[in-house]
Amino acid sequence: MRDCFIQKSDKKFLLIKHAAELVTCAGPAPKAGAAMAEMGIITDGALLAQDGKIIWVGKTDELPEVDQAQCEIVDAAGRCVLPGFVDSHTHLVFGGYRADEFFWRLGGLPYLEILERGGGILNTVKATRQATKEELKALGRQRLDAMLAMGVTTVEGKSGYGLDSETELRQLAVMDELNREHPVDVVPTFMGAHAIPPDYKGRTDEYVDFIIDEVLPAVAEQGVAVFCDVFCEKGIFSIEQSRRILTAAKALGLKAKLHADEIVSLGGAELAAELGACSADHLLQASDAGISALGTSGTVATILPMTAFCLREPYARARTMIDSGTAVALATDYNPGSCFSHSIPLVAALAATQLGMTAAEIVNALTINGAAAVGAAHRVGSLEVGKEADLVLLEYPSHQFLVYHAGMNIVSKVIKHGKVVWDKTC
Numbered sequence: 001m002r003d004c005f006i007q008k009s010d011k012k013f014l015l016i017k018h019a020a021e022l023v024t025c026a027g028p029a030p031k032a033g034a035a036m037a038e039m040g041i042i043t044d045g046a047l048l049a050q051d052g053k054i055i056w057v058g059k060t061d062e063l064p065e066v067d068q069a070q071c072e073i074v075d076a077a078g079r080c081v082l083p084g085f086v087d088s089h090t091h092l093v094f095g096g097y098r099a100d101e102f103f104w105r106l107g108g109l110p111y112l113e114i115l116e117r118g119g120g121i122l123n124t125v126k127a128t129r130q131a132t133k134e135e136l137k138a139l140g141r142q143r144l145d146a147m148l149a150m151g152v153t154t155v156e157g158k159s160g161y162g163l164d165s166e167t168e169l170r171q172l173a174v175m176d177e178l179n180r181e182h183p184v185d186v187v188p189t190f191m192g193a194h195a196i197p198p199d200y201k202g203r204t205d206e207y208v209d210f211i212i213d214e215v216l217p218a219v220a221e222q223g224v225a226v227f228c229d230v231f232c233e234k235g236i237f238s239i240e241q242s243r244r245i246l247t248a249a250k251a252l253g254l255k256a257k258l259h260a261d262e263i264v265s266l267g268g269a270e271l272a273a274e275l276g277a278c279s280a281d282h283l284l285q286a287s288d289a290g291i292s293a294l295g296t297s298g299t300v301a302t303i304l305p306m307t308a309f310c311l312r313e314p315y316a317r318a319r320t321m322i323d324s325g326t327a328v329a330l331a332t333d334y335n336p337g338s339c340f341s342h343s344i345p346l347v348a349a350l351a352a353t354q355l356g357m358t359a360a361e362i363v364n365a366l367t368i369n370g371a372a373a374v375g376a377a378h379r380v381g382s383l384e385v386g387k388e389a390d391l392v393l394l395e396y397p398s399h400q401f402l403v404y405h406a407g408m409n410i411v412s413k414v415i416k417h418g419k420v421v422w423d424k425t426c
């Protein structure tokens with residue numbers, strides 16, 4: 001690990017003061033519709049944390065008395081302070097790369113056709129099955145380091161590049177260990193239903209039975225996943241197959257997520273709402289009925305604009321979603337196929353220029369609503385008393401720079417659980 005990641009302070013308190021803007025994102029979570037415009041900005045803001053938890057937030061000149069000798073003091077003058085980013089949709093543990101495929105797609109070959117021909121996700125499955133746990137873990141650690149440097153303090157990660165018990169459990173075990181060892185919190189999702197493995201080709205129902213009867217119970221017994229996700233898509237898993245898997249997962253205590261209406265409008269958004277899923281993700285082709293179902297059910301709509309950008313597909317209708325009262329989260333979808341990028345700055349820039357989201361909506365979508373999408377909004381995602389002191393300092397005085405400084409990483413410091421874990425000047 002580079003020096004920048006090493007925590008040197010052993011102080012009991014963290015004291016941030018004189019933040020040009022302290023953006024709290026406080027309030028009930030997730031923020032839906034018009035509430036996404038509210039960021040709770042405190043100018044000349046300050047924050048006090050004790051043993052990693054926030055104990056006070058307010059104006060610098062109203063700071064309570066505290067023994068400064070016991071504080072790690074961060075002067076945030078000229079800086080914007082935000083909650084740590086929550087990247088609520090990634091596939092970060094995988095072996096191999098698929099650079100060729102990116103260029104085939106630019107040449108006109110569709111994403112689903114590459115998969116149908118045995119490439120795409122199935123290529124990553126081959127490489128991931130061959131990788132040892134140590135190899136996967138080393139790759140995962142490097143990726144988490146790079147995410148942390150962009151201000152990510154909590155990340156969701158999916159299995160789904162094993163499609164057999166052994167490799168799926170290996171991916172989840174890697175995430176579990178990384179979660180314990182790395183400053184970034186990793187929320188693990190079981191996604192055995194990501195594609196149909198070659199030995200089950202043409203027998204999707206039997207593969208669904210295998211997931212339900214053999215893999216899911218092992219995942220639940222080992223306690224290595226919080227969520228279960230399914231790639232509900234034409235030619236992959238149907239609505240009915242997705243419903244069966246997620247219903248079985250919920251019965252075993254896992255929470256539901258769904259890759260919904262990414263390439264074809266199948267009714268995935270409606271299914272996510274019906275199942276009370278924590279989030280429905282992608283949604284490029286979500287119907288009007290699907291969007292209104294999400295608004296009613298309180299399911300977070302997780303939008304992944306870099307995937308649309310890389311696949312050259314039309315963007316999800318985030319504006320319609322927010323205007324009709326839905327809670328929208330933004331995430332990277334970091335994976336080796338459809339979106340090989342963990343760039344929070346590019347997500348923010350695309351959200352503003354292509355999705356028509358305001359800077360305030362983008363900030364909430366990357367923090368408190370991302371936290372809600374991974375079932376962690378009671379712990380992270382906003383700067384409120386009782387929550388983890390997970391925060392990001394920008395090099396600039398306003399949250400607007402996150403969008404305006406297009407595609408640039410302007411994070412100057414990252415604080416996790418009250419400790420500085422990354423500093424650009426190191």
Ligand SMILES: N=CN[C@@H](CCC(=O)O)C(=O)O
Nearest residue numbers: 121231307333335336337338
């Ligand atoms: N769409 C399905 N799953 C991933 C892509 C995985 C891959 O291509 O390796 C996604 O979210 O975009």
Ligand SMILES: [Fe+3]
Nearest residue numbers: 089259333335
């Ligand atoms: Fe994805």
Ligand SMILES: [Zn+2]
Nearest residue numbers: 089091259333
């Ligand atoms: Zn995904």
